[in-house]
Amino acid sequence: MRISIFVTALLMSTIAGTATASNTTAEQIYSAADDFLQAFAENQADEGFSVAFDSGKLDARLSLATCDESLEVTFSGDPWKTTQPSLLVSCEGLRPWRMFLPVSVTITGDAMVASRPLSRGERLTESALSTDSVVVNSIRRGAITRRDQLVGMEMRRGINAGTVFTPDLLLTPAAIERGDHVIISARSGNFSVNSRGKALASAGIGEQVLVENLSSSRTVRARVTAPGHVEIPM
Structure with missing residues (x-):
């Protein structure tokens, strides 16, 4: 309780001490905030989104150092x-x-939604995708607004028609499946040597995977660079 009283007294003393100067007022803070939010709204309008905003509430007696x-x-x-x-x-x-x-901001625009019910493990095609106008920033996990971020992805779980796509619903499909024959590139700068191998696990692009070199029967850890291609440092 004493700490609270002390902090309150300190704040009041600071305000009183600066009152004789040309202090920064609540109105000035609102003006700067509105200018910033208006610029944000105009930038998003160029991208096809409508932004509405409302500044929060400040004590009209607020006075900060000039x-x-x-x-x-x-x-x-x-x-x-x-x-x-x-x-x-x-x-x-x-x-x-x-x-x-604190402010209120709503961003309304087209987001990608499922055009029909989708099953777990289903690979997304153009026909599975549609758009709908939503309050994009009310979707906590982040609505996906671009079609090219979805085509070819795999569903992590089933969803109903009209469900807004969010990143947690998607899996990056494996570029290499266990047992696939792959090209192993041993690379050093611009020089590389290729050999054939067999993947011992499934992996996506950019991930590490164990591969058996079919010429030497050695097992190496390689990075997936493309479907059917892996790379190891030389």
Whole structure:
């Protein structure tokens, strides 16, 4: 309780001590926040999204040290994953300070949805995809808005028609299946030597996989670079 009283007194003392100067007011903070959000809305409009926003509430008596530079405003989190982000408002002048301003932001636009029920393990094709207008940032796991991010992906679980696609619903299909014959490239700079091998496990592009070299019968760990191709350092 004493700590709380002390902190409150310290804050009031700071405000009183700066009141005689030309202090940064709540109105100035709102103005900087609105300019930032308006610019964000205009940028997203160019990408086909509609943004509505509302600044949070500050005590009208708020008074911070005067800032001899323009206030800097950024999102403190990802506005595409919540409708209630906060803005970080800061002064980098001679008497620096920073504060958080809660705001409401809705981003509406087309997101990719399932055009029909989809099963676990199903590989996505163009016919499985459709679009629908949604509040994109109300979907906590992040709505997918681009068709090219979905075609060829595999469903992690089944979903109903109209379900918005999110990253957690998808699996990157294996570029190599266990038992596949592959080309092993031993590479050093621009020089490489190729040999034939057999994959001992399934893996996607960029992943490591054990491969048996069919010429030497040795087992090596290689990185998948493309379907049917792996690479090892020389």
